[in-house]
Amino acid sequence: MKFFYVFHAKTIKQLTLILIAAFFTAMFLFMETTIHMPVFSSKDDPKAIYKGENDIALTFNIGWGDEKAEPILDVLKKENVKAATFFLSGSWAERHPDLVSRIVKEGYEIGILGYEYKDYTELEADKIRQDIAKAQTAFAKLNIKDINYVRPPTGHFDKKTLESAKRLGYTVVHWSIDSKDWTNPGANAIVERVGKAKKGDIVLMHASDSAKQTAKALPSIIENIKENNLKLVTVSEMIANASTSTEEIK
Known part of the structure; x- marks a missing residue:
């Protein structure tokens, strides 16, 4: 017992x-x-911005291609969208100065998507800075000034990426809603994914040639945002108008 x-x-x-x-x-x-919880650390540690407090920011990555950027700009103009942020690779910008000029003239914001399509988590810090600096030089030659934000080309980043960007005077911007438009799941699927966006969200979309359905999805995306009484803003406007959520990468 x-x-x-x-x-x-x-x-x-x-x-x-x-x-x-x-x-x-x-x-x-x-x-x-x-x-969705941010990771807090001391105020001086570099962080990536992935979310704001008010409004919605549509962001478009362009790393390569010749065909899809212009139709997307046409849709934004037709739908009277005055605010969006385009993250452009320096190599693409060099090859498409007219489109870069149009983006600026139509009032959209430009951020840096590196120079070449490289995974920054696989590079040493000095190589990351070289890639960003090369893009910086490319935009300077196109007379594009006052660029404040960097988005790593593949979307992957780590602490050395954040520190490298900060050292060159840039802030890394990520996203809180991924449209996955580059997978071409169908315009309706893209609309549905972006339809989950709420105030403060930063939406990732693409205007590279791999995103074949983005332009078709855009009118419905814009209509849904307006019906929800949300305002479209640039990343800078979102950051300036309210507090943002940041994430520290260790």
Whole structure:
């Protein structure tokens, strides 16, 4: 009987520990999937901006291609969209100075998408700075000034990316809504994904040639945003008008 009691008590203790661990694991997973939490650190550590507080920022990456940027600009003009942010690679900008000029003349903001299509997490800090600086030189030659933001070409970044950008005077901008338009899932699927955007969201879209359905999806996306009484702004306007959510990468 004594052996049974000891065995029974040990089993209960083990089961209790397992249940407690399972409870906290489930709670962590629930919070991770339902709550978008920024990671806070000291105020001087470099961080990436991924979300604002008010309005919505449509952002378009262009790293390559000759065909899709102009139709997207045509849609934005037709839909009377006055604010958007285009992250352009320096190499693309050099090859398309007329489109870069049009983006500026129509009042849209420009950010840097590196120079070449490189994964910054696979580069040393000096190589990251060289790539950003090369893009900086390309835009300077096109007389594009006052660029404040960088988006890593592949979307992947780490702490050395943030520090390298900050050292050159730039802030890294990520996103909170990914349209996945480059996968060409169909215009309706793109509209549905972006339709989840709420005030403060930064939306990732593409105007490279791989995104074949973005222009078709844009009118419905813009209509939905207007119907929800949300205002389209540039990344700079979003940051200037309210607090932003930032994430530290270790």
